[in-house]
Structure formats: C-alpha cells, structure tokens
Amino acid sequence: EAQVTQNPRYLITVTGKKLTVTCSQNMNHEYMSWYRQDPGLGLRQIYYSMNVEVTDKGDVPEGYKVSRKEKRNFPLILESPSPNQTSLYFCASSLTTGGSTDTQYFGPGTRLTVL
C-alpha cells in the first residue's frame, strides 16, 4: 500500500529535550516536506526536500532541522524543543516538485506537546 508513515503519532516531552519525528514514504517520491498545523493558521511549511541531500527552508523553519540521506526518509529534528513548538505535524511527499498531477500525499500526523 502506497503511504507516508510518521512516528511517533503522539509525543509529550519537556523543554530542551532533543527529539526526532520520523517520516518515511514507500512511493519512491523525490519531494518531501514537513508542515505544522495550528488553530487559525492552517498548515505552514517548515522544511522541504527536492531530493536526496537537497533541503531548503519553508515558512517557519526556526527551531527545526531536517536531513535527507535516503530518498524514502525525511526526519524532523527538534534540537531544543520549546512550548511554542507544540503543534500537529504532517509529513508529505510527491513524485516530483510540480505539475498538475503532482499531488502531495500526507502522513497521518504527529501530535507533539512540549511542556
């Protein structure tokens, strides 16, 4: 089954404790992206990757890091989480980076709470 998976689905942590949210896709997609969803703000892009070893900042990259060492994986790293990073996070992937048929497929989401 073609899918984007994220782990963990739920996480409660404390300020300053480094964490990683994993994202994996099995569709051989080149493009991957991370979003956060906050009430009243919709989804905002954090980072994206157009291919292995190619990453770039989205709209809200502060406090986050990413890496793309393999095509299928795109982990989101919070080196020193803070309460304002409490949010619902989505990973997404698409075949390439554009085109009318290049739909982004989203993972199920990770709900992060930083105390």
Add this chain to the structure above:
Amino acid sequence: DQQVKQNSPSLSVQEGRISILNCDYTNSMFDYFLWYKKYPAEGPTFLISISSIKDKNEDGRFTVFLNKSAKHLSLHIVPSQPGDSAVYFCAASVWGHYNQGGKLIFGQGTELSVKP
C-alpha cells in the same frame, strides 16, 4: 500576513443539499489552487485542483470555481453526504515556484458538517 484565507471556520448543511466552501487569496502570482480534505486523526488528502487558465473544474460531486478578478475560489459539493463531514483546506501556489519547491500556502480550514 495570511495570503490564503478561509473566513468561515465552520459550515453545516443538510444531507442532499449543496455545500459551498469559500477561499480568498491576496497574492496575484498564485496560479494553481487545490482543495484538501482532512478527517480527524488523519492527514489531509487531495480532493481537486484548478489552474488559473481555467475557471471551473469538475470531478463527480465536487466542482471548484475560480474567479481570478475577485481572487476567490469556491468548492461546491452536490449533493452533500454525511461522509463529506471533514475539515477542508484550500491551498495555492505559484506554478513556477511549485515546480521548484512544491510550496503550498494553505488557508485556515473550514469544518463541514453534513447532517442526515
């Protein structure tokens, strides 16, 4: 600065009637628009899209209308079904930029409730 706005946080309609979800944008460079649907505890799923060279795109019960002069798009669902109850996000991109980075700008979302 919210470039894509969905001003109605919620909408309730009766089963069988039409649902109309609205979306406004401010950036005249946007030339590709999408609607995503999201159920609780799931990620958004692509529903329908439209490019700026069209003013209408239809897929079954779903039709998206684009009014470029008003910078407004809408999603019509006819007839509405209880299974359509979800949060709907509109999103916009600049084609060239989308081709280079896949950047989508999302609205805040509208929660649709279809009552039997």
